Amino acid sequence: MKREIIITADGSSTIHLPEWNEHYHSKHGAIQEAAHVFIQSGLHHCCQLKSGRNGHLAILEMGFGTGLNALMTLFEAEKLNITVDYVGVEAYPVTPDEVFQLNYADRTDPSSGAAVFKTLHELSWEHAHEVTSHFSLTKRRQFFNAVADENTFDLIYFDAFGPRVQPELWTVPVFERMFKALKYQGVLVTYSAKGSVRRAMQQVGFLVEKLPGPPGKREMLRASKTKV
Template sequence: MKRTLLKTGDGSYTLHIAEWDEQYHSKHGAITEALHVFIKEGLYHWSAKNTATEIFIMEIGFGTGLNAFLTYLEAEKSNFKIDYTGVEAYPLSLSEIEKLNYTSLLNASKEIFLQLHDVTWEEKKNISEKFRLTKQKKLFSEINSENNFHLIYFDAFGIRVQPELWTEEIFQRMYNSLKPNGVLVTYAANGNARRAMQAVGFFVERLPGPPGKKEMLRATKI
């Protein structure tokens, strides 16, 4: 599928798929959305309630690497370490990645951002003393983890274009992958997705969403 560069509301770029009329991040602000959904309501929320010094995170939809990069930046200024697993079935090309402007807007290292994408698939790599990355190239339906993660960033394409990624089957795999009291956060607030989460055992909260989105969801394994 053809992907084109799109400037979002906060000046950061995302990639647009014309065939689906869908983009990798919110058109209202790629960085703003990621910080609100995954860092504030995910990482900050979990770390405030737990004392673990190493946090295990899985991202569903590694995509542009923005969520991983923001999490790396948080780890560098925190008192915890992060072991990060990014799952992606259809990786972006380096030429697409190099066009993204996240590092200039964040005043952060482009070398590190590109290194996240250069890591060999299926190999664990120490990006720094505080951030370790493993990328897995596979379908979300192939995830078979058991009690491995404290936190899941669920950043799949929307239910309108890929409803098969928002089913009880997928959320059962997410539930199984989390440790007890683990948390899943997503930008979505669709009722069908929320009910699928609840059906597999999650306690689901509706939260204020990022700009352009009224609500988002946070699900806790109970």
């Protein structure tokens, strides 16, 4: 499938799939969306929940894609002085040429972003790597329906292509796997607020709340595992 690099409304780039008219990140602002949905509503929220406990988070990203969410999480972990074990699941990795064209490094940390971003994409798959003292990364080349972790993660970034183009990724069986993968009181965040997505989450046991969405979206969802 053809993929092309475009510039979003906040000046950051993303990948566009013309055949599906779908983007890896919001056309209204890739970095703005990642910051709002995954960093503020996910990472910061989990840090508040774990206040008074150890400063460590295990994060699963469903849809590693461009690596933007991982890059922003790495820098945020350093700011918050926490350690993050990050697992990124991706069935179809982006190409080195596509990585080269993405401008996230300059827009997140011009001094070291380029080297870090390059490292994230060059690290071998299926192995854990300590990228910094605050951040380790494991990339798994895997389909969503093959995720079989149990009671492992504090936070899930659910960043699949939208339910309009890949509805099979937003179903009860997939969210059952997400529920099992989370620890008790773990949290899942996603940019989608579609009614069918919310109901699928609730069906497997999540407590789901609607939150204000990032630029260009009225709402997003945050789901919590409040029972075992």
